[in-house]
Amino acid sequence: MNNYDAIIIGAGHNGLTNAAYLAKAGLNVVVLEKNDYIGGAAVSRELHEGWIYSSCSYVCSMMRQALHRDLDLSRHGLLLVPYLGTINFGDGGERLFSYHDGEAARLELKRHSPHDADAMFRFRADLTRYSLLIRKTLLRTPPDPTSFRPRDIHELLFLARQFWALGEKQIYEYVRFFTMSAAEYLEDYFENDLIKAAMASPGIIGTALGVYSPGSSYILLHHVMGDVDGSIGAWGLARGGMGAISDAIANALKEHGGEIRTGAGVQKVLVNNRKAVGVVLENGDQIGAGIVVSNLDARRTFTRIMDRNDLPDGIFEKAVNFKIRGSSGKVNIALSGMPKFTHVPENRYIARGGQGFAGSLETMERAYDCWKRGRWSDDPFIESVIPSAWDPTVAPPGKHWMSNFVQYCPPELADGPWTPEKRDQFGQTVVDKIERYSPGFKDLIVHMEVRTPHEIEQEIGLTEGNIFQGELTVDQLLFNRPFPGYAQYRMPGKKLYMCGS
């Protein structure tokens, strides 16, 4: 009873991409999505008339160019627009502008520290070298180091060759890099605290690590690997919001004959003889398929939509223990005008970059301490951007919206469960902080959407609201992702695959 060649559970951008490639290859596929909209965390939503939020994710960095071309996404309406530099706000009123132009950026660094301006050359070269190495490995099915299949051995040799090409000294550096904290790593290069804070901030986004936690420097790398236009490290916005990405992929999928069903939550994966044969929907319908692919995170896949008895011994436990610690909140704010920031000149370009409210390493670490104790920080690190400053499609002319990614926000509070009141208090904390740097900001607010890890989990089904579907710490990457022994996007069960982050 095969209704389809393949079922993809979840219409996140990864599920849609997977489905589109399968459909392009000629398979008869269906995507089953529990929400009545597609996109998962890559979604555009009009929650207040005229304003379109990228509700969850807001910038596009690591999308592969190959995907864009293979699925012809520009023809399907996708335009990714790179954005200009970021303003970093220091605790003491300092401002660090990361200008787009290399010379301008260097002069700005020099104003803060001539030493750091020079050190930036070495920092960039080192990071680029590491990120090139990672890119060579990221896009390949990770090898299983304990397997003797030719492909795995070949892959390991490939990785080894890439690695040895670095030279002995660099290998030490590279290994050190993987294990150090972002703060420690930056110490090697820079003296100015705001520069360090600005550099460290991408390192902690979405993780449950602090800038001083070992292993946090690696995540720093993940954020300089952006693929917008081949220039490593460039970030871009999708015209029309992040949902434009999901929509374009969905259009490509449909053009290749694929099907998407919304409002079709999967209750259970049907397994017969250790082999996935289909799914049961929440409404009781059964759908059969040759293969089943899950777009959900590992923990959800194994603990929610699979029967424990269908799993090999130990997997359930591993899934329960898979580290998924939510740490971020998102506050989307519709504004009646462009906010003005103190000590920031008003020029036509500055508003078109992002705003980083990092303060200092110290402030960021204190924010992390709050999270560890099950509280949100009252002086959080906020990474913001005003997409309407350069996307004419997401707010009425002259009006704006600001995306605020807030670090840290715990999935569970020490003083009892999340309530709508607490959620609003959290939102208020964010607004208060921005108001400190932009007097009058509050008066511009037209509408606000506050999302704590709690809402993100409820709506999108990202466990604990973790933005990466499981932490990107060293012990959970490549051949150890999701669990040792089960990498390669394959699963403990035949005909069953994963395609999430």
Added chain:
Amino acid sequence: MNTTDPYAGERLQESPFHPRLQALNIRNAWASWNGYKFAEYYYDAEYEYFCVRNSCGTYDISPMQKYEISGPDAEAMLNRMVTRDVAKIKLNRVAYCVWCTDEGRMIDDGTIFKLSSDKFMLTCGSPCSAWLEKSVFGFDGVKVADVTDNLAALSVQGPTSCAVLKNMGLIGIDAAKRFDIMRFPFHGDTLMVSRTGFTGDLGYELWIRPALALELWDELYAAGADYGIQPYGEVATNMARLEAAFIMPAMEFNEALRTVHFEHDQTPFELNLGWLVDFDKPHFSGRSALLREKKRGSQYALTKLDIEGNKPAEGSYIYKNKRCTRKIGYVTSAMWSPAVKANIALAMIRTEHLQGQLWAEIYYEKELRQYSRVARCTRKEKPFWAPARARVTPPPDY
């Protein structure tokens, strides 16, 4: 003290918009075009390119050559010069045209504006007075005037361009179809607007007396402030036009009148512009040569290529085989397209080899060392960038 600039004679001419351009050219990136100082870019070329694709960009086309051709024989004279049938151009319409030598080699391309029954404007990239003088020969009732310095021109391109013009008070502009001309009162004078451009996107060109150029600029920029208006320069233009697969002099074609080596110039057929050559109209320059070419077939064909990988194939040869032993053409323009996310190029390829495999040998530099790679090329029939909004009337607001 009376100071005269001892270098005055060597300095470039300034466009009527120059005071505004200068203020915004914070990188001081100037090039030149027809003796005018001309921005390469203002802030960041790629950023400006994205404004054209995402919001609205303005491009100073004042240095473009503009000629007014008037008199009872104006139409006949132009019809004798260009390959397209000028008699078919309706009043207040613009037509893209090319003109050739008697040998059918292309001199230049440009646009003809029909301003009244006996008055036309011809615009083109390179100075053309001498050729126009020659073409007037035998026509008594024609007057040719170079109006380049008497007309400031600004191209306004991108998805919000129509919204900006509407916001500026140009009521009815959204009714203009592609290649339409409209006129609006402006400070006691007339602002001419044509729905034309060189970006392949929605866009307009504004034509005004130089004395009113700055007023025009200021009103346009005030109207465009909330629509992402931004000046762009030559680099961004070149990117946009390549995506639209528009040809550029000194890239896709070598102007015939400046060509030294035999047949190092091109014909309209080779440049895919056969649709501009009308053999049903009265005699025109190059007719017999072009008719012969049409019957016999062309040597080369300008071809749109999608090339694997992401290294631009600038200056590459095109080969018939992967081993690169059988050369069949050359790339004229190439770049990584940020909008389409493809490695695109235009190439001149020997027509007899068009149907077979195409390989480009691409050279690139990495930290002082030269590398090369051979990449497979795929022929594309359509322009790389051709959004529906460019053709729709009324166009969308973004």
